[in-house]
Amino acid sequence: MAEIRLVDIEKKYGNFLAVPKQSLTIVDGEFLVLLGPSGCGKTTTMRMIAGLEDITSGDILIGGDRVNDKPPKDRDIAMVFQNYGLYPHMTVRQNIEYPLKLRGMAKADRAARVQETAEKVELDALLDRRPSELSGGQRQRVALARAIVRKPRIFLMDEPLSNLDAKLRVTMRAELKHLHHELGVTTVYVTHDQMEAMTLASRVAVMREGRIVQLDTPKRIYSEPADLFVAGFIGSPSMNLIEGAIRGGVFTAQGVSLPVTVSDRDDVVLGVRPEDLEIIQRDEAPIQGRLYALELTGDSTLVTLRTGKASVCARGPADFEAEINAPCHFAPKPGVRIHLFDRTSGQRIDGDAAQGTAA
Amino acid sequence: MRRLFAWWGERALLALVSVIVLFPIAWMFLTAFKRPRDAYSLSLDFEPTLQNFATVFADPWNLGDMVLNSVIVATVTVLIAVPCASLAAYSFSRFRVKGRKFLFFLILSTQFIPAVVIVLPFFLMFRTLGLLDTRVALIVVNLAIVTPFVIWMIKGFIDAIPTDSEEAAMIDGASRLRVIKDIVLPMAAPGILTSSIFCFILTWNEFLFALILTRRDAVTLPVGLVSFRTERGDLWELMSAAGVMITVPIFIMALLIQKHFTRGMTAGAVK
Numbered sequence: 137m138a139e140i141r142l143v144d145i146e147k148k149y150g151n152f153l154a155v156p157k158q159s160l161t162i163v164d165g166e167f168l169v170l171l172g173p174s175g176c177g178k179t180t181t182m183r184m185i186a187g188l189e190d191i192t193s194g195d196i197l198i199g200g201d202r203v204n205d206k207p208p209k210d211r212d213i214a215m216v217f218q219n220y221g222l223y224p225h226m227t228v229r230q231n232i233e234y235p236l237k238l239r240g241m242a243k244a245d246r247a248a249r250v251q252e253t254a255e256k257v258e259l260d261a262l263l264d265r266r267p268s269e270l271s272g273g274q275r276q277r278v279a280l281a282r283a284i285v286r287k288p289r290i291f292l293m294d295e296p297l298s299n300l301d302a303k304l305r306v307t308m309r310a311e312l313k314h315l316h317h318e319l320g321v322t323t324v325y326v327t328h329d330q331m332e333a334m335t336l337a338s339r340v341a342v343m344r345e346g347r348i349v350q351l352d353t354p355k356r357i358y359s360e361p362a363d364l365f366v367a368g369f370i371g372s373p374s375m376n377l378i379e380g381a382i383r384g385g386v387f388t389a390q391g392v393s394l395p396v397t398v399s400d401r402d403d404v405v406l407g408v409r410p411e412d413l414e415i416i417q418r419d420e421a422p423i424q425g426r427l428y429a430l431e432l433t434g435d436s437t438l439v440t441l442r443t444g445k446a447s448v449c450a451r452g453p454a455d456f457e458a459e460i461n462a463p464c465h466f467a468p469k470p471g472v473r474i475h476l477f478d479r480t481s482g483q484r485i486d487g488d489a490a491q492g493t494a495a
Numbered sequence: 496m497r498r499l500f501a502w503w504g505e506r507a508l509l510a511l512v513s514v515i516v517l518f519p520i521a522w523m524f525l526t527a528f529k530r531p532r533d534a535y536s537l538s539l540d541f542e543p544t545l546q547n548f549a550t551v552f553a554d555p556w557n558l559g560d561m562v563l564n565s566v567i568v569a570t571v572t573v574l575i576a577v578p579c580a581s582l583a584a585y586s587f588s589r590f591r592v593k594g595r596k597f598l599f600f601l602i603l604s605t606q607f608i609p610a611v612v613i614v615l616p617f618f619l620m621f622r623t624l625g626l627l628d629t630r631v632a633l634i635v636v637n638l639a640i641v642t643p644f645v646i647w648m649i650k651g652f653i654d655a656i657p658t659d660s661e662e663a664a665m666i667d668g669a670s671r672l673r674v675i676k677d678i679v680l681p682m683a684a685p686g687i688l689t690s691s692i693f694c695f696i697l698t699w700n701e702f703l704f705a706l707i708l709t710r711r712d713a714v715t716l717p718v719g720l721v722s723f724r725t726e727r728g729d730l731w732e733l734m735s736a737a738g739v740m741i742t743v744p745i746f747i748m749a750l751l752i753q754k755h756f757t758r759g760m761t762a763g764a765v766k
């Protein structure tokens with residue numbers, strides 16, 4: 137177990153700046169998720185921590201030691217690769233045993249450890265197979281077993297669940313969470329799946345174009361996104377973002393008028409989550425338009441209305457029914473958070489946003 | 496109807512090509528078992544004999560010495576070229592060093608030089624060193640010819656191996672050399688074996704340099720064939736018997752390559 141500190145690290149591929157100068161401290165024992173769209177530099181950041189990629193400038197400290205010039209094998213880490221990186225010419229047993237063998241553990245001890253680890257990830261029946269004879273989920277578990285068979289100071293996981301089908305992904309997610317709880321090893325986990333990030337993380341670092349735009353607990357990332365990018369990226373369906381202006385303490389856009397506690401200004405984007413809106417039947421509702429689409433998700437219905445250029449989505453009851461193009465009215469539920477952002481910079485407008493008024 | 500026609504057309508064409516390719520080989524195999532008086536006839540009606548093989552291994556032809564020379568030269572060449580080429584190929588494949596592409600081109604470009612152009616400099620060099628008519632000279636020359644080719648070939652195989660497993664091994668605690676030994680070599684083994692056999696065949700068949708650089712002691716099989724063209728005429732039946740001795744090991748190796756060539760060792764590494 138160890139703390140990881142990235143100090144002003146930067147990575148260039150030739151002239152291409154993959155990760156611009158930035159710092160990040162990963163606390164001992166925490167589960168930090170790097171979250172961001174594909175190509176934003178998550179893998180690059182993780183590979184720099186692992187030592188698989190040279191850093192252009194800056195320092196990496198693991199447990200207080202500067203490891204910039206240490207090869208991966210001396211960093212005492214374990215990593216699960218996106219494509220697993222198994223050893224195809226070795227059996228499952230040999231795959232899991234290999235890290236122990238490299239560290240010179242005695243044969244009898246190795247066998248016991250492999251057995252114990254295999255049982256933990258339910259692979260004990262498959263120990264004599266080759267990776268090519270396993271399903272995706274089983275391969276993933278081999279990769280996981282190989283990582284946890286040794287007790288490393290740090291776990292790195294690069295989208296380990298992305299090749300699994302949806303159902304298995306949910307099961308494995310729970311297993312990973314349990315494993316982290318049990319072992320307590322500092323973990324850095326890369327994903328582009330916000331659901332994975334929210335469920336697994338102690339803290340989430342949302343990345344965009346190589347930069348960490350927000351580093352916070354999942355709860356705060358969700359309830360207080362730092363900018364428009366995070367606001368739009370987190371949540372499913374994503375947050376409604378409506379462009380408008382604030383006039384006399386009221387946010388105004390076509391079909392929308394919501395009282396807020398921010399002084400008057402132009403170029404404002406108002407954000408409100410679908411689950412924070414409710415469908416009401418009164419005419420003087422804060423958000424008015426015509427019904428555009430209804431999507432039943434099982435436990436609820438996603439109701440989308442259109443007003444001017446904007447679409448606004450609300451999560452309504454599963455039994456909600458109405459005619460398409462009929463007038464439709466939304467209001468924020470009492471006490472929910474309304475978010476305001478500067479349209480040009482994308483930054484959250486401070487001085488706190490409005491509380492939803494009981495409409 | 497048209498498809499049937501195409502099917503037969505294709506078969507006919509393949510048969511024709513096979514006949515053209517196989518005829519000289521078949522002729523050689525048959526002639527190797529003929530008596531001198533039958534050698535010039537195309538008839539299949541002859542009394543087979545093993546006498547030719549006995550003759551070529553006896554004085555004055557002593558084919559046994561040439562077999563030994565060929566085996567030693569080809570084997571030693573493979574044993575030196577393949578390990579060196581494997582390491583070079585790995586480096587070219589994995590390390591992003593400045594000037595890497597140019598260097599690789601430089602190595603490959605040696606293959607574009609016609610052998611006749613450099614055979615004389617080689618001759619002069621080995622004469623100065625007193626190495627004419629030695630196996631050492633042949634091994635050196637063959638290494639020069641074969642190594643670039645084998646580097647290129649093995650690089651192709653290593654390029655096709657995903658780096659994930661290697662990186663996993665490095666994180667698991669392996670040094671670079673250990674990674675090569677434990678991960679890369681086993682995964683590239685079919686490719687390296689194929690390249691070895693290729694290398695062996697190239698060396699085994701090498702003619703021009705062996706002709707110029709050897710006289711008596713280090714003569715290899717292909718050069719030995721020439722000695723059957725005597726003042727008394729061409730001894731086709733003996734030449735054929737020697738030809739069979741050259742060809743059979745190559746056939747066997749070609750079969751081996753075929754078997755290993757298709758085996759995908761990387762299956763299951765990813766996804």
Ligand SMILES: Nc1ncnc2c1ncn2[C@@H]1O[C@H](COP(=O)(O)OP(=O)(O)O)[C@@H](O)[C@H]1O
Nearest residue numbers: 149152154172173174175176177178179180181
């Ligand atoms: N070896 C490389 N050479 C050049 N560019 C690279 C290399 N690896 C990654 N990149 C670039 O760096 C950026 C970040 O990549 P990556 O870290 O893999 O993103 P992510 O894992 O978030 O999808 C991408 O634009 C990618 O094209």
Ligand SMILES: [Mg+2]
Nearest residue numbers: 175178179180
């Ligand atoms: Mg990635």
